[in-house]
Amino acid sequence: MNMPLLNLMNVKVLPLAQRQSLAQLDEILVDPDAPPQACENLEAVRQCASNLKQARKRKSSVMFIYGAHLIKNGGLAILIRLMEQGWITHLATNGAGTIHDWEFSFLGRSTESVEKNVATGTFGTWDETGRSIILALMAGALEERGYGSSLGKFIAEDGTTLPSPESLNASLRATPEHPLSPARSELLNMMRIHRFSGGAHIVKHPHKNASVLARAFQLNINLTAHPGIGYDIICTHPIYNGAVVGRAAGIDFRRFVSAVEGLDGGVAMSVGSAIMGPQVFEKSVSCVNNLRIQAGRRVLHDHSMYVVDLQDGGNWDWTQGEPPKTNPAYYLRFCKSYSRMGGVMRYIQCDNVAFIHHLAQELSQANSAGS
DSSP: OOOOOOOGGGOOOBOGGGSOOSEEHHHHOOOTTSOOOOOSOHHHHHHHHHHHHHHHHTTOOEEEEEOHHHHHTTOHHHHHHHHHTTOOSEEEEOHHHHHHHHHHHHHSEEOOOHHHHHHTTOTTOBHHHHHHHHHHHHHHHTTTOOHHHHHHHHHHTTEEEEOOHHHHHHHHHHOTTSTTHHHHHHHHHHHHHHTOOSEEEEOOOTTGGGOHHHHHHHHTOEEEEOOOTTTSGGGGSTTOOHHHHHHHHHHHHHHHHHHHHTOTTOEEEEESOSSHHHHHHHHHHHHHHHHHHHTTOOOSOSOEEEEEESSOGGGOOGGGOOOOTTSGGGGOHHHHHHHTSSSEEEEEESOHHHHHHHHHHHHHHHHHHHO
């Protein structure tokens, strides 16, 4: 129990361009206007589109919660179109969803062989990825931004500007009790250890037009990120700071809860998020109901939830409620959690990109009919 901690500051990182990346943006990016892949349950997709249109009319939240494979498999342009057309009020993803988004916008390629690179000690040890994301979060913390907003701004503006170490030190001495003091102290420490100067830190993102993070920032749509300590490849970087990530993710959790507060009569879609989506959603619903009950208000109601994944859902009809514990389907967290959240939950077995592609085309037809 008293073994010394390994010094991860000694982890060797390599230039991202040296990595053999498995996904090339210009090869995987799906054109929103192209014919979509097959999706067997189109009736459910149409129902989702109909509920979504009604939610927007009543100004309820429309939440799109997604996993990293939606980005890795080329769904970025479709998701951007849904944002630009005003269909989504809140997006949420995990740490990997932001990392692939950033790597595509920076280098035009992403994804690596986990098996091969773990064996050589190079899995995740890519300099620009970890350094840029942590730098974005440290800079965003000074503006009280969350993870998604900080990284979206960093991509959209091709980097950030840091205060001088002298000004940070002066602020800490003058008002040590200031709410931003922890963020200032961590940034100052990072700048000294890793020899960052004050001023502009330019990081070009040649492919930022395909970045969901950047477009959400530009459109002023909340995109929250919900990472885990030790989950993501940026944790391998010597610059990594769990407090910085935790602060940014903590802000984003509160933003997520705020979106759930507006979900009466709204729609929540969980697309390819087997762990993060259901776990964050259930805690957020509990927070909202807790505060409402204290205020004498009705708990969350009249919301619809669409859970999308490639798995078969345990061959269980989730419209009938959750299965007994003796049924293996009971242990499918991505279905079970949402089925417990009030409202109406529907599971759609479909490829993630195919689902949003069909959904976007259904909603585009609605736009055309309305114009």
